[in-house]
Amino acid sequence: MKHALPEHYYTQLKELQAVDFVIVELTLYLDTHPDDQQALEQYNRFVHHRMQIAQQFQVEFGPLTSFGYSFSQAPWQWKEAPWPWQV
Template identity: 50%
Template sequence: MSSQVQLPKEFYPLMEELQVVDFVLVELTLYLDTHPEDYAAIQQFNDASYHRRMLVPKVEQYIGPLQQFGNSYSGYPWNWNQAPWPWQI
């Protein structure tokens, strides 16, 4: 059993913001699947997507890469196997 990793207090508001943006993106994706010509929703999706792209590096500086398959960079040494895991935060 691993011990809980303590992260700096600055990390938690960033992670919460990322979770909010991810929720918005999931909901807009579902909406746009049935309303593909809603221009305002597409703009909201693109704005949220841009916001996520700017936010991810800030979160990753604390916990390392969030996504595999080339969507996030790895630090040295390879840090995909390092805690904290998402469920440990």
């Protein structure tokens, strides 16, 4: 089932994916450099930023994940397509 989505859906999703990429890279770096305070601060800033982006996205478009990681409005939103990985 294909839904017509506004352009900012894709813009926000791409921003979220970019931030996720940075978080993964910083996680890998911090695994081998756990005392790098600057990297840790950068990691925490990106995690905070991700939380803000994800919250804004989910308010407008519904949950990004299931299994207790995202809230849902009534009725249950998780069954509504498209899921982020389908676009």
